[in-house]
Amino acid sequence: MLYALKIASRYMTSNKAQSALLIFGVAVGVFIFIFMSALIGGLADYILSRTAGDLSHVTIEAEARVPALLLHDEKGAVLMVQKKDTSREARLSSVDAFIPVIGKLPGVKAVSREITGGGFLRRGAQSAQVSVTGVEPAKVSAIINLKSYLVAGTVDLGPGKVLIGKKLADDMSYRLGQTVELQADTGISQSLVVSGIYEIGSGGPDRRQAYVSLATARTLFAMPQGVSRVEIKLADLYQADTTTARIKAITGLPATSWTENAAQLLDALKAQAQTGLMLKSFALITIVIGIASALLLSTYRRRPEIGIMRAMGAPRSFVVTVFVIQGAMIGLAGGLLGAGLGYLVLLAFPGREAFKPGNLPIDITQGAYGLAILLTVISATLASILPARAASRVDPVTAIGQ
Structure with a gap:
């Protein structure tokens, strides 16, 4: 495992520009995830505070x-x-x-x-x-x-x-x-x-x-x-x-x-939450596609190196582990960078106590930073499985001959 980690780190640092660009792309996706979480959560709180928040629960x-x-006539019949x-x-x-x-x-x-x-x-x-x-x-x-x-x-x-x-x-x-x-x-x-x-x-x-x-x-x-x-x-x-x-x-x-008496308000909040979930899901999908594409390209470029590792007796599981670790490292680095950027940007917005009409009701406390990093690492790891399996199937003789 330590040797696989060492090789994955070497792959990360051998092409610093490509790795930096990939990490930045992941960070942008994480930033979008955090920003949407803070916006959707803050907007829901603002709507509730302006409606149900000022009502009796x-x-x-x-x-x-x-x-x-009843008005009756003399005979007892109801007149009105x-x-x-x-x-x-x-x-x-x-x-x-x-x-x-x-x-x-x-x-x-x-x-x-x-x-x-x-x-x-x-x-x-x-x-x-x-x-x-x-x-x-x-x-x-x-x-x-x-x-x-x-x-x-x-x-x-x-x-x-x-x-x-x-x-x-x-x-x-x-x-x-x-x-x-x-x-x-x-x-x-x-x-x-x-x-x-x-x-x-x-x-x-x-x-x-x-x-x-x-x-x-x-x-x-x-x-x-x-x-x-x-x-x-x-x-x-x-x-x-x-x-x-x-x-x-x-x-x-x-x-x-x-x-x-507020069924429509609850339905609107549910629809808003679903919209936010879809937008955050698209951000994660973008991360998965970006990492998978980059690792597939890395696999193709490193076929000779992979062939040498396989010729020296490295099993397929070792090759898979190298690329999975590389994907996890990219996800972790991008997640931490995106979470940090998201927190710094959200600091510029007023807190929930200072929400006013006309301003974006963004709640920095609802940025879901830990969740964003965790989901990013999981997504990056899953995105690396396909390129890792492709790398493990490389034929050593054919790869070295290239």
Whole structure:
């Protein structure tokens, strides 16, 4: 084995230009593999962070019951069926007892109780319809990281404070510290101070969403007990279905996973992952073809040397080992060079914490460097088998005569 390694090394150094070109070609393939891994992985993380990352991964929400109001005539016949809007009456009365249990489930990062409803935000003659969410002051950024989207003020919600989106503030000419009137759909009004302005980047929440404290929401929506829904954040959003099933089994509450309403997003991410796999596979195929072609050419040029080795009693297995070792050495050298180049290039891109719209969301931590080197060495070794077998079949007499 050591002698085969020595001969393989000699073949590598005898034509330094050819070996360098071959190693560089392998390095380019490895660089493409690493770059695509970082790009596809970073893009998937960016999409999830901008969609499911800012959503509740598991939601427990009370179902609104809308009882029908029957109008009868004097004889008892039904004249009309009128439905009454009781959406604000939907509440989870017993959920508080299960909050500690849910919070201790594996993978649960945060549990946020909320009261939701509609209303109007007024200042003078101006009025805007808004969706109101009452949250616990300590968990304002538990589900949606409002702190990271803040453009003015603070996310600290106390009594008499409201947090609104930038588009709503611009449309209504609201400024930080102004007093506005929030009238809920219950008819109850309360004067609040604009304590913070955020900008998520999507028109809906920025224009129509207002956040108040849970205590303020209880007053506005006349809900002294219970909540409208409970939102749960997970460390791994792909475990949402499993966690949802556990919550249903333990509490009996109507829990739903974010995946139930995001089937298209999951399909898009799967298609994206498959596209990345195909591109990386093409890079490996290019490496295999390049190494196999170069070693076949090397075999043809070294036929006399191979013939001498065979005439001196070297078995076919020894010749095969020489060329397989040479292929593995090329793969290892090219893999290390490509991985190093890939890491240095990816250092120039911002990390996942600094992803911004318009920039390439490349995650250096998902470059799959070790996997790229391992697959390259395996591919290079496999690519050398065909040339090695061809070299082992060289007839010593014919080769020496050439």
